[in-house]
Amino acid sequence: MLSSTRESDTVEARAAARPARARSHGAIGLRRVARHRGATLGIVLVAGLLLLSLLAPYVSRYDPAEPHFGARLEPPTAAYPLGTDSYGRDVLSRVAYGGRISLVVGAVSVVVSFVVGLPLGVAAGYAGGRIDDLIMRIIDVWLAFPELLLAIGIVAVLGPGLHNVMLAIGISGVPGVCRLVRGNVLAVKEESYVEVACAVGGTAMHIVRAHVLPNVLAPVVVLLTLRLGTAILAGVGLSFLGLGVQPPAPEWGAMVAEGRTYLQQAWWVSTIPGAAIFLSVMGFNMFGDGLRDALDPRLH
């Protein structure tokens, strides 16, 4: 089998795939991350958008969902710092509140991928043999099924809306997580200390918890960060197809889609939420890259 050279099949996973050999990735890793310029900028971007969403009620003077037809497509002014959309809604308010949706879609769907993918990957990697074969065949099928079609299928079965979108995106992210985890578990399993733990008769549960998981954690965290950006974009794509969050909720993707017919008259309506998407995905990616660099001893 070839699996050890191809730990993971998703694109982000590959970027994150190198098993981390750093033993003490706690303090040293964090310091490295902090020193990494890209990672810092990434954190700043993400934190900024997060802060904007959290402080949405203070940032915005307007209800993000309530139309004001007297003030449609107003360009940015003092009253509306980022202009208004075609319903006369304040774009700043909508972007601020929209972050609560888009960022949550990203976060929750990533959690779904990991909650399913991590145990599967650990089981496959640690148990090996038949169980490994079975799980990996399931993952093969999962991967061979076109991702967007799977997501659309799930939304078509369950109906549109926030929860189902997160579920759909989360599920389509499982194979990548599973493969990455499995590959790393395989690598760790070969390490002498795990062999020792086995030899002295530790239970599988204990060995996994005490030795395997901590050592798999680093690449998993990296993948998680990178995957956040992908998940946000996937949510945006589903919104474009009308399957995402339902109006008048201010989701970023829906805002871009809705405003894009006005692009030539009122650029701000879709460009600003587009920029928010761009910056958040970029932020997560930069942070993830930095994290990986910091945790990968070979790059130092």
Place this chain on the structure above:
Amino acid sequence: MRAWASRPGDREDRNTKIARRRLLTRAAVAGAGAAASGWLSGLASPQAGAAAQGAPRRGGTLTLVLAQDPPSLDPQKTPSGDASHFLLYNMLVSADRSSDAFLPELADSWAIGEGGKVITFKLHPGVKFHDGTPFTSHAVQATISRLVDPQTAAPGASWIGPIDHVETPDDVTARLVFKQPYAPIFSSLRIIFLAMLSPAAIAKLGPNYGQTPVGAGPFKFRQWIPGDRIVLDRYADYAWAPRFYKNRGAPYVDGAVVRIIPDESTRVIAFERGDLDILPQAPAQAVSRLIQTNKYQVFRTPTDGGYYLGLNVTKPIFSDVRVRQALGWAINRDEVVDYALEKLAVPMDSPLAPTIWGYSKGLKHAYHHDPDRARRLLAEAGWKPGANGVVQKDGRPLAFTAWTFPLETNVRIGVVLQNQLKQVGVQMNIEQIETATLLARTPSGQHDAILISYGWPDADILYYFFHSSRMATTNRVHFSNPQVDRLLDEGRVTVDPAKRLEVYRELQETLLEQAPWIPLASPYAVTFAQPWVRDLYVDKYGDLLTNDVYIQK
């Protein structure tokens, strides 16, 4: 080419708004400059486009656009017609482009007998299909037999009504015999489902008719690249265009290309680049910008349908007629027109749009914006102010979810309604849902409400929406009312137009009073054409009339 009726019934396919699966012609406001000034006034009378300057020129290609491939070019296998169909086919009759009259097309004349149960057509002699087969009464018979054969599974089969059989006393006489009179028959005869097919091709092609379609229309089929384009060639022998055309013969252009461009924004840009000659159903958001460029001919006409909010009357909150009526008063249709439809619509005061035959003016149960009255009705019905400004009764808030299609206009209307209903304490949620899911879920009554549109030129369409026999299919509001049933039945068999109008007036009053639907607005169709497209005409339903068109660059 010719006008032809829109798809029947609900406009609920995904592309409804985009192309409505038909070519729209619409009255042109002549010349680009004239179009910009005062184009919002004086609607309704169809007008011609850029006028002829000298003799029409032969040659060139007319490029049109659709949002999606037609399912089939077989007119009996498509749930709606579109540009590509009407360029290929002819029907027995056509609608006059400006009046309510029906004009001869493949039939030269007709007589109605036996109280409306028999219609005898004299057919136009010398008509040949694209495959050379002569058009005779046997073609009429073969076409209709195929349409009503359940094996054909033609979505439009029911629109021919209670037909019994077709008689062919001689080659140029076709007699349609009905089991009972069917008043809306002429509206049906001009739609694409009743396009005349070549009997030879039916025998030869069978179910594959749509792959190499054969009609008697102004263009014949050459090629179809799915997802990209349909290419048609001029049919040189064509000589039977309806009489409102100056050119009764073959088209001036050498061919027609129907491009498939799914994205609305891309479609507009392709038109602005000059890649398309005609942009039908321009998206409302782009209309004012395109007009301001002063570069294009603008055609704006009403359409034969509109948007409505349909309330599932079996749901507890909507079983009380006062609640339904309250929604009727709570809604400001002018706002819907101005803000959701960019002023490109008229408010609807009846379930029928003003252009539909049977629409009555001045209905006494018509709704207008009166939020106080809405609040009073809700209070009478026992709904008290509750949390978050939403009225409640027995601890339950008056909240419902309206299903709509993921189309921009539908969603915009939804957002406007949402805001208006909030003012009277009603919470409306929007859920975008695909056609297939809606079709699957409304029969069992899982929905609270639907926010969709429909179109059909005759009041008989209400039969499908409100007759109790259509329950669980097209009667999506699960409405059942003996008086409404009686009036709908009567409207079908009343052949005298004056009497029939009276029936539909009473029906509209009852439907408004019972309020299973809250009528909203009937959109205009706005068509843009390049300056080099000469003599284009758009009829009162927004259909394109293109047989006079020539290209002068």
Place this chain on the structure above:
Amino acid sequence: MQRYAAQRLLQLAPVLVSVSVLVFLMVHLVPGDPVQVMLQDYGTPAQAAALRHTLGLDRPLAVQYGVFAWRALHGDFGRSIRSGRPVSGEIALRLPYTLQLTAASMVVAIALGLVLGMIAALQHRRLPDYAAMVAALAGISLPSFWFGLVLILIFSYYLRWLPAAGADTPGSLILPAVTLGTSAASIIARLSRSSLLEVLRQEFIRTARAKGMREWRVLYRHGLRNALIPVLSIIGLQVAGLLGGAVIVETVFGWPGLGRLAIDAIFNRDIPMIQGIVLVAATIFVAVNLAIDLLYALVDPRIRYS
């Protein structure tokens, strides 16, 4: 090597069978009835029954699956419910467009990605490195429908260089290929940068440098080939992903590829069409991945299969 290839080929069978079962279950689980969609509820019960019978939808599910699987084995996916044409024919019509778009976007992705990656690696921790990596990140951070529309506005609307939609001229391929290729380019750039960095640190490169070879030459002669190996696997993934994932770009640019066919099929509940497309996409996916794995072995002497 041959044994390995044969073994891998054998493993494809159960994967494809599972995919076929899965897609079959999915299309029958999704609410919506193709007969209803076809007739739009205006049909009579007799028509619906006739259509249901013609389509074989009145048979037990297991039988339907059996028929579908047996036919699919012979390359026959039945007839599209919507258009009435053979599914395999429709897919065959669309596949060349999808392959064209995939190939073109891969050219964009590889060219752009490698250049960015090389600049970044050579100028490690200098301004061009950061600039290249920011550019690469930007590529994957843009929503494609937005990016596509902006490209159309610039190149097709304002500059009028390229058509906005369609598939009739070579020029119409450029914008969709760039839109699709950009995000793949980002991934290739990042990956080639890190593998180049790794390679450049190796002994034989230092030797080459010590011998006085110019930096670009070192990179070209020794670095690139080794750095390309991981990039190869990404290309495989991207190629496979594009087959099912180009829906949005195909919609924006009116490109008649498989993705749009798939979306339309889903919305119309065109069961045979959905099944056919998913199976074809899955087959290509596994085949491409297998090919990549084998190619891996050929280009990387360190990998040996037993």
